[in-house]
Amino acid sequence: VKNKKEKIYECEVKRLFMKNGQRVWKWKRVLASEVIRHEKIRCYCCRGQVRLHKKKIPTGPSDHVEHFRRIDSEGCPLGCYFLGVKLHSTLMID
Numbered sequence: 001v002k003n004k005k006e007k008i009y010e011c012e013v014k015r016l017f018m019k020n021g022q023r024v025w026k027w028k029r030v031l032a033s034e035v036i037r038h039e040k041i042r043c044y045c046c047r048g049q050v051r052l053h054k055k056k057i058p059t060g061p062s063d064h065v066e067h068f069r070r071i072d073s074e075g076c077p078l079g080c081y082f083l084g085v086k087l088h089s090t091l092m093i094d
């Protein structure tokens, strides 16, 4: 998302969990600050692709994510371009 600055402080991250002795990949909602680089992430609301921004300078914005596509931002209540109708991303990450 260009132009406007979108700041979402939580996202979903895909991690390995143990279930009945099996390792399974599951989505977990975490703070953007808890995401490790190169982990697979998505918006927890529309499941669209998001970009991670880590804090770079002490006075800069805290760790956050923003929608990768403007169209996802338009259909997501978390988006700064939200048009009022909640939609799942047309390119959901799973």
Ligand SMILES: [Zn+2]
Binding pocket: 043, 044, 045, 046, 047, 048, 067, 072, 073, 076, 077, 078, 079
């Ligand atoms: Zn979203």
